[in-house]
Amino acid sequence: MEVVIKDNYQEISQLAANYLFDTVKKKNDAVLGLPTGSTPLGMYQIIIDKYKDNCSFQNVRTFNLDEYVGLDKTNKCSYCYYMENILFSHIDIKEENIYIPNGVAENMEEECRYYENLIRSRGPMDILFLGIGPNGHIGFNEPNYYFEPYTHVVKLTDNTIAANSRFFDSIESVPKTAITMGMKTILSAKKIVMLATGHNKAEAIAKSIKGKVTPQVPGSVLQLHNNVTLIIDKDAAKYL
Numbered sequence: 001m002e003v004v005i006k007d008n009y010q011e012i013s014q015l016a017a018n019y020l021f022d023t024v025k026k027k028n029d030a031v032l033g034l035p036t037g038s039t040p041l042g043m044y045q046i047i048i049d050k051y052k053d054n055c056s057f058q059n060v061r062t063f064n065l066d067e068y069v070g071l072d073k074t075n076k077c078s079y080c081y082y083m084e085n086i087l088f089s090h091i092d093i094k095e096e097n098i099y100i101p102n103g104v105a106e107n108m109e110e111e112c113r114y115y116e117n118l119i120r121s122r123g124p125m126d127i128l129f130l131g132i133g134p135n136g137h138i139g140f141n142e143p144n145y146y147f148e149p150y151t152h153v154v155k156l157t158d159n160t161i162a163a164n165s166r167f168f169d170s171i172e173s174v175p176k177t178a179i180t181m182g183m184k185t186i187l188s189a190k191k192i193v194m195l196a197t198g199h200n201k202a203e204a205i206a207k208s209i210k211g212k213v214t215p216q217v218p219g220s221v222l223q224l225h226n227n228v229t230l231i232i233d234k235d236a237a238k239y240l
């Protein structure tokens with residue numbers, strides 16, 4: 001695994017954006033895997049500001065990692081809403097090329113299969129960007145006793161609900177479940193770029209890259225992939 005330690009958030013965001021631009025420059029119909037959360041905000045801002053000088057998203061397809069169950073695209077806390085506001089409405093991507101798991105599907109099991117098959121038939125993802133939770137989760141794959149391979153519905157841990165409550169009016173309004181790509185889905189990407197900043201990610205980062213591969217530390221599965229770049233700051237790197 002390649003580990004790049006940068007001095008500040010701007011440099012992390014710029015390098016991540018460069019990976020994305022390079023992928024789309026080389027392949028104008030690239031398939032991208034995209035995360036939400038605070039960490040990729042800087043990368044998305046650079047993409048908005050600079051994409052016209054670098055590439056077009058006309059033929060690009062995107063797959064998001066996850067979505068809350070029960071929130072539709074009009075809900076400001078849904079990842080659908082986030083993606084539209086933070087990125088998609090500012091670039092030239094076609095709506096029909098955007099894929100996000102449907103958190104309000106009538107039959108969630110069916111939605112999981114449908115999403116997994118879409119990734120398989122329209123993928124593979126050329127590059128997948130990831131954040132990591134303080135508990136080591138990637139996408140919404142929470143610490144568990146076994147690896148969930150494919151897109152599935154997951155019960156969020158109290159730790160994740162507390163961490164994500166900052167985006168909601170109250171902790172009670174954070175959904176208790178989510179739909180997420182599974183471990184094999186994530187590992188099916190040709191290239192993975194993980195971003196992390198801050199002391200609260202340091203333990204998860206150290207366990208993910210130096211610890212044993214275990215479902216108790218979901219980020220540790222990245223050790224099984226042969227093309228991963230981790231872009232982090234000094235705080236997140238403090239136990240390496």
Ligand code: PGA
Pocket residue numbers: 036037038039040131132133134137138139
């Ligand atoms: P964050 O979330 O970027 O908001 O810290 C990352 C994650 O929970 O995967």
